[in-house]
Amino acid sequence: MNRLLKKKTTAILSLIVMIVGSTGIKAGIDLNRLVEQTEKIFVAEEEGFSIQSKLMSKMEFSNELANKFAIHFLDSDCAEIQAVNKAVVQLQMAEGAKEKYQASQQLDQADFQLIGLLEDQTMDDEDQKELNRFYANLQNCNDQISHSIYNEKVEELLQELEQFPAKQLVQLFQIELPQRYQ
């Protein structure tokens, strides 16, 4: 064993193995950690809100709007209520920032169509206020999402990973990069 270790070929091979092995392992760990940290922002931002939490709020408001408020004025089988329910399910099922963004857009569309339809219904002042509150809450959610730093962080990360040798390492380890929420 000692004789084998004293061979120049063994020493050079060991050096190559140590360089390639440690670089590969550490690069994989570092890149995954970097991606993970960015993806975490989607779920929990430092300021206390995140895109994910706002999407949850949006789903709650939409659910309440369609299944608790709208059914007093519209038939529960009506297309607009069904569209909202379907969009909520789609958003729940969506995976990844991009897919969630598209599902959220569809939910917005369904929500505002339903609100538009409800505005045409005759309702007392209390109900009108309640409808306005739904509208304001949904808008507020979208507003907060638009101020999230998630996209900014994703952009920073993608720019960093476009450089050498990060780009090649990402390709080599087939690391899945975070998607922009847009």
Add this chain to the structure above:
Amino acid sequence: MTKQNNENPLKEVKIVRIPSVYPFYLAGLAWVLGTMILPMYKLSSFLLCAVISAAGGWIGTRLFKPEEVQVEQLKEETYASEAVFQAVEEGARMLDELREVHRKIQDVQIGRQIEEIEQVTAEILNTIKKRPNSVGSIRKWMNYYLPTTLKLLNQYERLEEERFKGRNIQESMDKIEKMMGLIVTACHQQLNRLFEGEAMDISSEITVMEGMLASEDLIENEASLKGDYRQ
């Protein structure tokens, strides 16, 4: 650094400094250490790791000094042709084998004869180096006689090791012992032959010069001169 090899006159012992391999391991470990503290997706980290690794290797060369090894090799000199180099190289190898078998054989007489063969063979090879044109004349000696001698000596050594020497063994050993005397004579003859051409040239020169001196009356009696030379 070289010194004369006491064993083989055609070879010399060279002291070669072999660098230690441990700096390679240290350089590798330094790289591993570097990867542990640096983000390994940045070019700057790779450069820094290379610097750390090189520093590790450099420290390794300071800590582990090169090992000095004695290497036996043909004397460094210029050979007249590839054929001469090959003959000397092959001869040196066979001299090593002769010395090896010499060490093993216990018979004193055979030992002396091997020693003589070794000396004359070394002389033949040294002569070849000085007279490269004669390389062809030792080809048979190198390719057949010397290898066969070695084969016989190896067989002799094996027979010598036998505890119970029957008639066949004893007869074979006797034959080899007798053959060794002939080989020694042939070996001297082979060396002598290398000077045959030169001896003839000298003889011719002398004959011509004698004739010229006599014809110009520079010597009194050609016959007496011849007598002086050929006493």
